[in-house]
Amino acid sequence: MQKSLLDSVIRIDEKEQAEKDKLYKDVLEHPKIKELIAKYNLSDFQIKQGMTFLLRYYDAYQQNNNGPQWRLIINSLGQLDIDISNSVVYKKQKMLNNFWLTNICPLDNDVYEYLTIANKNKPRSVLLEAYKAFKKFPPNLQTKIKQLTNLDPIKTGLYLIDENFIYSRSVFKYLSMVFATLKNKTVAWLDINILNNFIYTNLKNNEVISNVKNLLINVDYLFLDRMGIGAKSENFINLLINILSDRQINNRITFVSSPIDILDPKYPIIFNSKDKYNTGLEKVEQLFKSLISNGTETFKIKK
Incomplete structure (x- = not known):
């Protein structure tokens, strides 16, 4: 019984991981994300560290073809960051x-x-x-x-x-x-x-x-x-x-x-x-x- 429960948990984790991997793949293959990565020459480490921001950027383009009112920049620490100075608010x-x-x-x-x-x-x-x-x-x-x-x-x-x-x-x-x-x-x-x-x-x-x-x-x-x-x-x-x-x-x-x-x-x-x-x-x-x-x-x- 315990083994069956453990197997179920593992399958759920594997499913969630597969969905997450697919989402990350979709994000990184999006033309605007590719353009951004090329623009800033982002390393794998910077991409991994800034994935939360890349996801938000991706979501904005999914909801609106014009993208977000804010933009992504590289901050003084060499990390992806959000610049809201262009937003209406x-x-x-x-x-x-x-x-x-x-x-x-x-x-x-x-x-x-x-x-x-x-x-x-x-x-x-x-x-x-x-x-x-x-x-x-x-x-x-x-x-x-x-x-x-x-x-x-x-x-x-x-x-x-x-x-x-x-x-x-x-x-x-x-x-x-x-x-x-x-x-x-x-x-x-x-x-x-x-x-x-x-x-x-x-x-x-x-x-x-x-x-x-x-x-x-x-x-x-x-x-x-x-x-x-x-x-x-x-x-x-x-x-x-x-x-x-x-x-x-x-x-x-x-x-x-x-x-x-x-x-x-x-x-x-x-x-x-x-x-x-x-x-x-x-x-x-x-x-x-x-x-x-x-x-x-x-x-x-x-x-």
């Missing part, structure tokens, strides 16, 4: 990483889904809404946008005056997508009121404030949306002054939108709790407005 993760400070102002749902779902197509609405928006501004805006998206060596961003924010937002959304997904540039898009609330909430946390400030200074493209809605504290405006000043020194481009022309002297930026003229606040406001004026080109919605 990897590329989209890299794009997602280009959007900074989304913990403060999250991405729109359509953009977030595109970047986090492998088979999700880029939302066409971003482009369509942008083209509609371009026509609402003076014609030279499109020339400026072309320069920006071509990464021409220009030093000024955009200051868009749009009382409803609809069209300025469409322009900014388009630009942020181009920079982050096509040009591999970092982008931070902040609603100025949400940023103000975040700074106020974390005012006593120096580390958080310092980290946010550094990111706002160093991000390739900074979008400050909905400026000019309500006066802000002097501390907050001083923080923005430091950020904008640093960015201009280092030729980093900033974009600003507002429903009113905040460069007009009649519009106060800083909240003044006292009902009297304050020379200090006026100088801070003038500096802030001059930084926006010098660092951007103004475009206003056509009437």
Whole structure:
């Protein structure tokens, strides 16, 4: 009885081994595997050691004639290895990483889904809404946008005056997508009121404030949306002054939108709790407005 059981186990093992040998033979005779072995001049030892990867490569071609989105390489140890840098998931993760400070102002749902779902197509609405928006501004805006998206060596961003924010937002959304997904540039898009609330909430946390400030200074493209809605504290405006000043020194481009022309002297930026003229606040406001004026080109919605 024991011998019969042992014979059965041996037969099963032999059958499994025969199936495994046939699979390995099929793998090694596949044209793409042969091509790979020849390309890297793989030794028998490398083939045996990397058979797991060769099997995955083979399976990918069995399921899809185009093969896997990743590729096989020889690593620094002389072993077969997988390089996923060409996969859709990897590329989209890299794009997602280009959007900074989304913990403060999250991405729109359509953009977030595109970047986090492998088979999700880029939302066409971003482009369509942008083209509609371009026509609402003076014609030279499109020339400026072309320069920006071509990464021409220009030093000024955009200051868009749009009382409803609809069209300025469409322009900014388009630009942020181009920079982050096509040009591999970092982008931070902040609603100025949400940023103000975040700074106020974390005012006593120096580390958080310092980290946010550094990111706002160093991000390739900074979008400050909905400026000019309500006066802000002097501390907050001083923080923005430091950020904008640093960015201009280092030729980093900033974009600003507002429903009113905040460069007009009649519009106060800083909240003044006292009902009297304050020379200090006026100088801070003038500096802030001059930084926006010098660092951007103004475009206003056509009437």
